[in-house]
Ligand code: SF4
């Protein structure tokens with residue numbers, strides 16, 4: 080494990096790892112939800128937390144160069160006085176790093192209007208798995224050649240490590256309004272989502288939380304989320320003052336027509352911040368209900384949202400599990416979440432089966448496996464559900480072009496046997512399994528906590544026993 | 554019902570299980586911020602506690618180090634959506650470490666020094682005052698290294714006694730404490746002036762009401778802390794509010810209910826108020842307006858533990874233009890005895906805070922308000938002009 084503190088030392092760490100024939104994996108803040116940074120095959124873990132400088136801000140071109148360990152929210156804070164912010168805002172934005180955002184092509188509530196990470200990364204300087212450093216993309220609007228930047232963003236560390244990132248900065252909207260609508264049924268809330276989108280309004284964010292999650296969140300933030308609602312919608316509209324007022328009226332009307340009990344408009348920035356704090360702490364707040372959770376991240380066509388939701392709750396009932404939903408309703412990105420206590424005997428089998436059924440339901444409805452968390456280790460072996468052997472082979476060959484030796488974040492994203500002619504018994508067995516969650520994914524869910532523990536107590540210290548870690552020598 | 558684990562630390566099982574490793578606490582942790590190391594973060598510390606409890610990791614120097622490097626600012630606790638009771642877990646862990654006297658030879662002199670500090674000086678006010686006079690003499694002779702961040706003591710202030718009677722039946726008690734009374738007695742004078750300006754009669758605690766035991770709790774010396782807590786409770790009988798102008802002491806006294814777990818202790822804790830909190834409840838006395846902008850620095854134990862930091866703004870807002878920091882209340886690194894026990898980390902943490910303060914006002918010598926003696930001394934040692942809200946208010950009192 081090493082802790083480089085600059086682009087140069089990250090590259091040096093990769094070279095040292097390669098010289099010793101070791102694979103490598105980058106780790107940022109460790110907030111990932113798909114196990115993308117979990118070390119497999121004894122790699123050198125390159126932790127980017129110390130590469131945390133905003134290197135250059137150009138307020139005119141609205142571009143900033145940052146190191147990968149800069150925290151998402153810190154970046155927005157640093158440029159706030161310029162009237163700018165960094166638009167993609169994952170729920171973990173206070174803690175997650177830009178490098179990790181690039182790796183997973185992270186989303187967030189405001190990506191409904193502003194687009195995901197890939198649309199905000201102009202260029203990346205990367206260290207390739209052979210240790211060479213190159214820049215993909217560029218600051219000009221249409222860089223010549225293939226868009227390798229687009230290929231790198233979302234590659235989850237399998238094509239190298241980003242060492243410097245040029246991000247697009249977004250002007251703060253002149254006016255913002257945040258609405259909280261509460262409903263006595265999930266159906267009504269879902270109908271409001273469809274109605275809003277159909278009306279042509281494009282809110283900046285459109286989030287849904289169901290009853291259980293709303294109560295857990297309210298216990299934490301005390302933002303005035305209604306404890307007795309079956310579902311709440313958090314809607315944000317922004318733009319020029321007139322347009323915002325119009326949209327607030329439109330959304331309120333659609334909500335009321337669909338049975339909203341109350342429509343509350345946040346009175347000021349503090350109230351708005353508190354409402355968002357609630358939404359963004361949702362996953363953590365689950366522990367108020369049960370100490371463990373298994374979170375899914377699937378996207379379904381918006382038109383199927385309601386059907387899928389009903390089925391998801393039914394599945395949980397069949398397994399007598401506590402199911403909660405908190406998700407980006409506007410773009411059909413579901414986060415069904417099963418809360419459980421691993422100390423309860425036999426519970427895991429149910430969590431596992433229910434999870435499988437949920438994913439099948441989503442995929443049968445025309446959805447995909449991952450909206451924003453990435454594939455990582457968790458969903459790697461589910462890829463064949465979505466991609467044909469030819470698709471997988473094409474992806475594997477793209478990866479090979481960057482990393483012929485398989486040294487960059489091995490065992491992630493693509494299941495073994497993705498390459499043509501590599502169709503092993505293993506692959507066949509995955510395909511044959513009646514249940515798409517492989518034993519590997521199962522193992523990951525159980526042990527992610529332990530992994531963090533190992534990282535925590537590993538001994539990356541120099542012989543003198545000080546906290547200073549071994550800095551890689553170039 | 555919570556259960557204690559069977560492991561060597563005896564932590565609460567549910568508390569340990571409550572951390573879902575989401576990482577939302579990381580940016581609020583001062584030691585993680587300056588080191589970038591997982592094992593210097595709340596999540597890493599909890600993971601290490603789990604490993605030790607599960608028997609898969611020994612209690613060794615590296616574990617002890619991960620635990621003692623925690624400032625116990627409890628910012629992680631306030632940030633945690635799962636409400637992991639980190640402060641109490643850390644206190645339990647430190648208590649277990651202290652009890653087991655896992656003493657490597659290197660730590661023995663330190664333990665001897667701790668004994669003098671926790672058993673001799675802090676609980677015996679006379680000894681503390683004597684030591685303070687000695688310290689003052691040493692300062693005059695330039696024998697005290699600057700990096701110890703000790704306050705510049707004034708013989709004039711130390712020689713004058715505080716004009717508040719002990720005991721009786723006041724409207725409100727003014728808790729004077731140990732270190733605060735010896736080193737920052739002028740702040741007590743200001744506190745008394747402001748309290749009296751609200752029309753209240755005040756008194757200091759009777760015999761034994763000196764050291765609140767906060768530092769003992771942090772160091773895992775729970776039994777000593779309990780003894781001190783009982784003495785404090787006995788020293789301020791009745792129903793009158795107990796006003797505390799040290800955020801660290803106030804936080805500890807508000808947790809006597811948990812520490813002693815008796816109805817009396819809980820009733821006492823309910824009477825404890827931070828100075829600003831009490832002033833706001835009682836009504837801020839008339840003041841004149843000052844032109845000085847004041848940067849508000851929230852002591853961790855006011856913001857994350859007592860959660861009454863907003864009262865400082867209400868108390869000062871009428872008289873001063875207040876400037877807010879943009880760092881989510883990140884710790885300054887003072888942490889009770891932390892600045893003395895972990896000087897390197899404490900300084901690195903303070904550097905961030907000093908930058909945040911200077912950036913907030915855009916001038917090199919801003920006036921900073923801080924309601925905790927530890928933070929005041931620690932930040933003053935970095936060259937900042939730090940004052941207690943009581944000192945600031947006393948200056949602008951009408952009449
Ligand atoms: S915020 Fe709470 S649950 Fe999340 S990692 Fe920190 S202590 Fe654990």
Ligand code: SF4
Pocket residue numbers: 581582583584585593594595598622623624625626627628629630639
């Ligand atoms: S108490 Fe403070 S220093 Fe300790 S882990 Fe929590 S945030 Fe970090």
